[in-house]
Amino acid sequence: MSSIRIVARTQSWRNGAVILPLVAVLITLLVTSGAVFAANANPLQVFFEIFIEPFRSRYSFLETLVSATPLFLTGTAVALAFRSGYYNIGAEGQLLVGAIFAAGIGPRLGGVPQIFGILAMVFAGAFGGLVWALIPALLRTRANIDEVVTTLLLNPTATLLVAGLLNGPWRNPVTHFNESERIVAAAEFPILLSRSRINFGFVVAVIVMIIVALVVHRSALGLKMRAAGLSPEGARFNGLAVEGLLLKAALGSGAIAGITGACLVGGIQFRLTEGISGGLGYTGILVATLGGLNILGVAAAGFLLALVNVGASSANRVFGIPAQLSAVISGSLMMITVAVMLFRRYRLVYRKAK
Amino acid sequence: MSFLVNVLEAMLRVSTPLALGSSGEVVTERSGVLNLGIEGTMYAGAFFGFYAAYQTDSRWVGLAVAIAVGALAGALLSFLVVTLGVNQHTAGLGMTIFLIGTSEFVNRAALGTGFGTSLKVETFGVIKPxxxxxxAAQYGMTYVTLLIVVPCLWWMLRHTSLGLAITAVGENPEAADVAGINVKLTRYIALIIGGMLMAAGGAFLTLATLGSFTLDIIAGRGWVCLALVIFGRWGVFRALAGGLLFSFVYALQFRLRLLDAWQGVPFELLLALPYLITIVALVASGRNAKYPGAYLKPYRRA
Structure with a gap:
């Protein structure tokens, strides 16, 4: 009888790291075109609007980079933690608390030089994210409490904290809107290119990515973290202090997620607002996975998902298709990618009938 | 006195979706699989249950559709994590993002509303035995959940061959395989049953308490269920006890908000209290919790 069998590869397929994600994207587009059809639109036109149109206009392209900036950061945050075997699913909450700290210090930086103001914002964000990441990290390393559950529970808690501040003590005293006081000019991230929203946050994201890439791929600490992630028992057997490594990865991850919040406050919103994140922390998990937990991959995946986000809202304007298409594409892409990536380690063998 | 009655009455109502979701996750995790798709499955159950009820004018059809969607979600996740053996964290989260996205997409495309809808369906009523x-004045679904579903699941897990098979493949799939249990099929069944329960929990919110669908309707309840499973050490009754504790704190803060003395406290901070209590309870009970032996491990025959 002829049959198709799945056989383990003797060596992992190197080119697969590039080819397979592209295959995953293609399959995702095929699958999600069903949703586009159902909403009475032509998938070819919609996907053209999402993936090609941004490259034809300066503004759309820069807007995609603006949208990619927080994804670079949350993707890097998640990749750093996952690589070390610490499942930080709390980037959303850490981002929000980082934004709270940045929005708290932002209006009080009047009279300082702008470079100091920006640094203060970034550090405030990092500190906020770190604080929020510290609780689950300590619970995991000291009491062996599953970090997946605690980081997840702290996400809605942070959302409520933001809402509580904005409806209570931080409600804008002038407009009475539920948004905090505007940050001062010295705390604002400068715009990099005229007639766009691309700002210093993009530079922050690139710097953070370079630092994390150097630490993970080129330092002893990074090697130890990866060892702990691949096999905690093995790492422990070889004398590595796995708990200490997990704590470092968790706090680094939280700090980066917090910096994302600072970038959103300093470069886009200039204040704390209720919808400031809208799931960027969760999308970061998708970016990290899609990027194969390495930083170049995160950059590519972050850009791709930014295209999907920006493109879905422009497809919404042009074709009236719901902008939630971006979440449909993202979610399918995540599941399809993990499935397709198996072919790095396995291959299909067709056996002819005998 | 009436204050306490109010709180306890609300506690049972609030605990219903948590009891359904957490017992679904217990069945799933007992088979050695983590389902992080729970938040999305509850969301899809809430939306598609409402949508079907709205289209057909029948809450029963709505409930049936919600449960069917849950079964499908369970089967799809099984294909990814049981058949293909991919990372369970990623597959589950992808499932959650996909199901929430799809629900909101359909909500927007078919019902034409974005910011929560004012469309209403006839709900399952409150019964007064x-x-x-x-x-005692509770929704019928609450009675069914607490008095029938949860005890039956307890019995199923302990006393039926299916329940024992689920536990066996979760603890030691190699041994179960040798003993003639079909490991993959058993896990599929556990995930499908689990998905049905989670979706029914979501549907309770739209088809019983609210009668309508609003965005972010689940608001982290799925994540709470994950905590309850660990708190309950993978037992349905103990997870239910945790759910009642969460619901008690939830109901209490809700009542306190109505008192004059508490007017100055932003209600969101009180709303956050149940999540924090859950973490505290987890710390108190979950230290070095004993996970199922094959937790997170895909099974491949050597």
Whole structure:
């Protein structure tokens, strides 16, 4: 009888790291075109609007980079933690608390030089994210409490904290809107290119990515973290202090997620607002996975998902298709990618009938 | 006195979706699989249950559709994590993002509303057995969940061959395989049953308590269920006890908000209290919790 069998590869397929994600994207587009059809639109036109149109206009392209900036950061945050075997699913909450700290210090930086103001914002964000990441990290390393559950529970808690501040003590005293006081000019991230929203946050994201890439791929600490992630028992057997490594990865991850919040406050919103994140922390998990937990991959995946986000809202304007298409594409892409990536380690063998 | 009655009455109502979701996750995790798709499955159950009920004018059809969607979600996740053996964290989260996205997409495309809808369906009503009011005045689904579903699941897990097979493949799939249990099929069944329960929990919110669908309707309840499973050490009754504790704190803060003395406290901070209590309870009970032996491990025959 002829049959198709799945056989383990003797060596992992190197080119697969590039080819397979592209295959995953293609399959995702095929699958999600069903949703586009159902909403009475032509998938070819919609996907053209999402993936090609941004490259034809300066503004759309820069807007995609603006949208990619927080994804670079949350993707890097998640990749750093996952690589070390610490499942930080709390980037959303850490981002929000980082934004709270940045929005708290932002209006009080009047009279300082702008470079100091920006640094203060970034550090405030990092500190906020770190604080929020510290609780689950300590619970995991000291009491062996599953970090997946605690980081997840702290996400809605942070959302409520933001809402509580904005409806209570931080409600804008002038407009009475539920948004905090505007940050001062010295705390604002400068715009990099005229007639766009691309700002210093993009530079922050690139710097953070370079630092994390150097630490993970080129330092002893990074090697130890990866060892702990691949096999905690093995790492422990070889004398590595796995708990200490997990704590470092968790706090680094939280700090980066917090910096994302600072970038959103300093470069886009200039204040704390209720919808400031809208799931960027969760999308970061998708970016990290899609990027194969390495930083170049995160950059590519972050850009791709930014295209999907920006493109879905422009497809919404042009074709009236719901902008939630971006979440449909993202979610399918995540599941399809993990499935397709198996072919790095396995291959299909067709056996002819005998 | 009436204050306490109010709180306890609300506690049972609030605990219903948590009891369904957490017992679904217990069945799933007992088979050695983590389902992080729970938040999305509850969301899809809430939306598609409402949508079907709205289209057909029948809450029963709505409930049936919600449960079917849950079964499909369970089967799809099984294909990814049981058949293909991919990372369970990623597959589950992808499932959650996909199901929430799809629900909101369909909501927007078919019902044409974005910011929560004012569309209403007829809900399952409150019943008052023997004319009793107060704490006993509860939705029929609450009675069914607490008095029938959860005890039956307990019995199923402990005393039926399916339940024992689920536990066996979760603890030691190699041994179960040798003993003639079909490991993959058993896990599929566990995930499908789990998905049905989670979706029914979501549907309770739209088809019983609210009668309508609003965005972010689940608001982290799925994540709470994950905590309850660990708190309950993979037992349905103990997870239910945790759910009642969460619901008690939830109901209490809700009542406190109505008191004058508490007017100054932003209600969101009180709303956050149950999540924090859950973490505290987890710390108190979950230290070095003993996970199922094959937790997170895909099974491949050597």
């Amino acid at each position: 023997f004319g009793l009011g107060g704490i």
